[in-house]
Amino acid sequence: DQQVKQNSPSLSVQEGRISILNCDYTNSMFDYFLWYKKYPAEGPTFLISISSIKDKNEDGRFTVFLNKSAKHLSLHIVPSQPGDSAVYFCAAFGGGNQFYFGTGTSLTVIP
């Protein structure tokens, strides 16, 4: 049962443009969402999070939007930089100690 889905396995964007990564979830009990970035041969690195009481959280070039009615969140990166090329995972948390991860989207930023 895949409770968190990232339907786009890959995304290519020109440097300087906006990258939009999407994530859908099925469990309405999730109340906290996170985005992680992962480079090859490294562990996931926390990027940005959002609580279910908000619909937007911004940190520098990164903004996460949450649409609870659609059970959808997205990560916007603007402007995109070549160093942003990595796999991005969304994760959801609904109490307990368990995170549910999506399958990841591989972002390539083309110089």
Place this chain on the structure above:
Amino acid sequence: EPEVTQTPSHQVTQMGQEVILRCVPISNHLYFYWYRQILGQKVEFLVSFYNNEISEKSEIFDDQFSVERPDGSNFTLKIRSTKLEDSAMYFCASSGLGIEQFFGPGTRLTVL
């Protein structure tokens, strides 16, 4: 900056052998986790550990798996009798009072 460390970075073992994967969480963190990622698949939760006991585990974490915090700094994952399908990257993570989990670089386990 404090970080989670894991050893070894790559472990090769024969099917049926026992392996122990080691992690040193961030020193003031209270919650510890193991995840795995089979090649090309999603990161999957295995187990969480708090106050010297398992607080939650997934259906993947069956009797062949065990975790231990033997000395207050290390956090280990033991796989008693490895199977081919245990080949994966295993990530340790820790968290403090906040929800954000900090991940180690992973151990690549190859079962032959």
